[in-house]
Amino acid sequence: MREIKIKAWSKRTKSFVDNYNVTKCFVEKIDCVQFEADESVIVPMEYIGKKDKFGIEIYENFFVRFKKKEQNNNTDWVDVEKIELVTYDVDECEFVANRYYSDGDAVDWSEMEVVGNLFQNPELLSVS
Numbered sequence: 001m002r003e004i005k006i007k008a009w010s011k012r013t014k015s016f017v018d019n020y021n022v023t024k025c026f027v028e029k030i031d032c033v034q035f036e037a038d039e040s041v042i043v044p045m046e047y048i049g050k051k052d053k054f055g056i057e058i059y060e061n062f063f064v065r066f067k068k069k070e071q072n073n074n075t076d077w078v079d080v081e082k083i084e085l086v087t088y089d090v091d092e093c094e095f096v097a098n099r100y101y102s103d104g105d106a107v108d109w110s111e112m113e114v115v116g117n118l119f120q121n122p123e124l125l126s127v128s
Contacts, residue, residue: 008044
């Protein structure tokens with residue numbers, strides 16, 4: 001069982017909230033059911049239970065950089081650098097790095113690097 005931790009992002013102050021009682025605005029996801037939370041002021045982000053290659057905890061809405069094997073035009077397999085947004089896929093019941101699933105595409109979270117988050121680095125959406 002992974003540790004349940006929550007970071008909270010304040011839309012009002014545009015910063016992470018320290019010592020905020022997130023139980024006021026968040027009901028955790030259990031058995032692949034995602035409950036709605038009032039996110040008009042606070043956006044809760046769940047710890048995915050993994051750390052990047054530098055030991056930084058990875059949360060929902062964080063961007064991670066990693067290398068993925070892909071075929072080029074010559075059908076050679078090459079390492080391609082990707083930056084993807086970490087989200088929770090309700091259908092797969094797992095956290096994913098955008099299109100890359102932790103099981104199906106053999107994503108190794110420990111080889112990833114946290115490079116930002118959706119709120120402080122929205123420009124990374126265009127890269128992912």
